[in-house]
Amino acid sequence: MSEVQVNEKGGGGKAKQKKQILRVDFTPMVDMNMLLITFFMFCTTLLKPQVMNIGMPSQEKAEVPNKIRESTALTVIMGANGNIYYYEGMPSDELYKDTSFLKTTTYKQDGLRQILLRKNEGTYQKVQELKVQLSSSKIEQVLFDSLVKQIQTDANETLKIAPNVLIKPTDKSSYKNMVDVLDEMLVCNIGYYQIVELSEGDRYLVYQKTGNDSYLSEQQKKDVSSNKK
Amino acid sequence: MAKIKVKKQSTFIDMTAMSDVTVLLLTFFMLTSTFVQKEPITVNTPASVSERKVPETDILTILVDGHGKIFLSMDNNEQLAKAVQKVGGDYHVTFTPVQLEAARRLTSFGVPIKDLPSYLDKTIDQQDAFMKEELKKGNNPRIGIPNVSAADSTATAQTAIAPEQTTGHKASADNEFKHWISRIREDNQKIKLAIKADETTDYEVIKRVINDLRDLRENKYLLVTNLRTASSD
Numbered sequence: 434m435s436e437v438q439v440n441e442k443g444g445g446g447k448a449k450q451k452k453q454i455l456r457v458d459f460t461p462m463v464d465m466n467m468l469l470i471t472f473f474m475f476c477t478t479l480l481k482p483q484v485m486n487i488g489m490p491s492q493e494k495a496e497v498p499n500k501i502r503e504s505t506a507l508t509v510i511m512g513a514n515g516n517i518y519y520y521e522g523m524p525s526d527e528l529y530k531d532t533s534f535l536k537t538t539t540y541k542q543d544g545l546r547q548i549l550l551r552k553n554e555g556t557y558q559k560v561q562e563l564k565v566q567l568s569s570s571k572i573e574q575v576l577f578d579s580l581v582k583q584i585q586t587d588a589n590e591t592l593k594i595a596p597n598v599l600i601k602p603t604d605k606s607s608y609k610n611m612v613d614v615l616d617e618m619l620v621c622n623i624g625y626y627q628i629v630e631l632s633e634g635d636r637y638l639v640y641q642k643t644g645n646d647s648y649l650s651e652q653q654k655k656d657v658s659s660n661k662k
Numbered sequence: 663m664a665k666i667k668v669k670k671q672s673t674f675i676d677m678t679a680m681s682d683v684t685v686l687l688l689t690f691f692m693l694t695s696t697f698v699q700k701e702p703i704t705v706n707t708p709a710s711v712s713e714r715k716v717p718e719t720d721i722l723t724i725l726v727d728g729h730g731k732i733f734l735s736m737d738n739n740e741q742l743a744k745a746v747q748k749v750g751g752d753y754h755v756t757f758t759p760v761q762l763e764a765a766r767r768l769t770s771f772g773v774p775i776k777d778l779p780s781y782l783d784k785t786i787d788q789q790d791a792f793m794k795e796e797l798k799k800g801n802n803p804r805i806g807i808p809n810v811s812a813a814d815s816t817a818t819a820q821t822a823i824a825p826e827q828t829t830g831h832k833a834s835a836d837n838e839f840k841h842w843i844s845r846i847r848e849d850n851q852k853i854k855l856a857i858k859a860d861e862t863t864d865y866e867v868i869k870r871v872i873n874d875l876r877d878l879r880e881n882k883y884l885l886v887t888n889l890r891t892a893s894s895d
Contacts, residue, residue, distance in 0.1 A: 459677030466684035470691060477695030484856060484884035485712040489872060491881050511865070602865040608726075609861035611868065612708040612887055619711055 485615060490627065501597045507552060509545070509598060509614055510535075510635055513605035517545065517614075518642060524634055535638045540613050549621040552596040556588045560622045585624025598626035601635055603648055700769050701735065702793045702805075703727045708861040709890035716886065720852045722843075723886070725770065726859035730867035731806030732839055735770030741849050742768060748845045749775060749838070757782070772806050775838050809839035809874055840874050847878070858886040 503523045510518045538544040567577045588595035639648045725733040736742045743765040753775045761782040773781045796805045
């Protein structure tokens with residue numbers, strides 16, 4: 434495929450050494466490379482997937498629920514079709530009758546995130562300051578992690594202001610909803626959250642709010658229908 | 663008058679520069695990329711801001727599709743083959759040496775244990791075709807690792823074979839998934855469990871998987887997600 438151009442000078446009697454320009458045609462080479470590139474583009478992933486750490490309370494300890502401060506408790510309930518509800522504190526008997534106790538929010542930035550940031554403002558500010566230091570490489574990642582942990586523990590144990598978030602996905606909520614909420618916890622630097630089962634009371638609250646009895650447990654359904662009669 | 667000479671122009675384009683660029687690109691792709699792992703089902707993972715990457719080794723991926731079908735995939739094929747043999751033993755399913763050899767080449771699998779020998783007899787292409795064919799039928803018990811507890815369903819419970827009780831495993835008769843996990847854990851204490859589920863999967867399904875794992879005292883998982891970009895926020 435290479436082409437040798439010979440400069441011919443007509444009529445020269447002398448046996449001159451011929452000047453040769455060697456020119457290699459790279460077109461096939463380019464073709465092949467393009468083919469390989471296409472192959473690599475289709476068959477590979479550039480991004481390694483991310484992972485999110487999650488720990489569930491062990492089955493044995495589940496009997497004894499962790500102590501949750503009522504003043505800072507926040508319960509998030511994920512319903513079907515991307516609906517999300519929350520309430521602050523612990524519901525008491527009279528509150529179950531109050532439909533405005535359970536509030537509706539959204540997964541968007543101005544929804545759940547605002548609520549969490551408002552509750553976790555102090556911690557969030559401190560972590561944000563640390564992040565600035567981290568990005569200007571004044572502190573190292575390991576130190577950053579331990580400092581964040583320290584701030585979160587302080588806020589929870591000493592200052593007693595850290596929100597304790599209870600995440601309660603209903604059966605009809607999607608996996609995406611769960612990851613979204615866990616994601617908000619990360620964004621807002623919430624140190625204390627756990628995924629827990631819906632209690633009977635929670636089921637009833639959502640039922641009141643939506644009027645959809647698929648949120649109720651079997652026993653509750655029976656109770657509700659007998660009450661109606 | 664001088665004749666206007668039409669210069670004969672050569673159409674030869676110098677491809678050297680082009681070649682340089684393509685080689686550069688090729689090198690870039692070769693160095694930065696990892697090959698797509700073949701998975702029996704396509705799973706759209708939800709997005710998160712988490713910046714942690716999937717660990718390279720010692721990872722057991724639990725794939726969960728929208729219907730709650732479970733597939734397992736492992737990075738260490740030696741251990742997987744070992745687990746196949748052990749779980750097979752528990753359920754009185756024996757494998758020929760050829761089938762065990764095939765198990766070493768498995769990247770991921772998701773069939774009930776009684777169907778595993780015949781699945782391993784197939785070539786890789788046939789396995790793929792089988793999966794595709796069976797997946798089309800929607801919710802069918804021939805694919806996915808059964809994880810139904812006795813109370814839940816009667817359909818799967820009837821077809822399942824009771825595991826040998828002498829092994830001291832608590833796994834219930836039809837919950838092969840639990841059995842797999844505990845057998846794999848036996849061999850490798852360091853292994854991490856990654857749950858990779860489709861974003862549309864109902865929480866009900868995830869809850870069942872997680873509760874099974876919690877029964878085995880597996881309380882820490884990695885949830886596989888995509889990186890959240892500004893546009894998807």
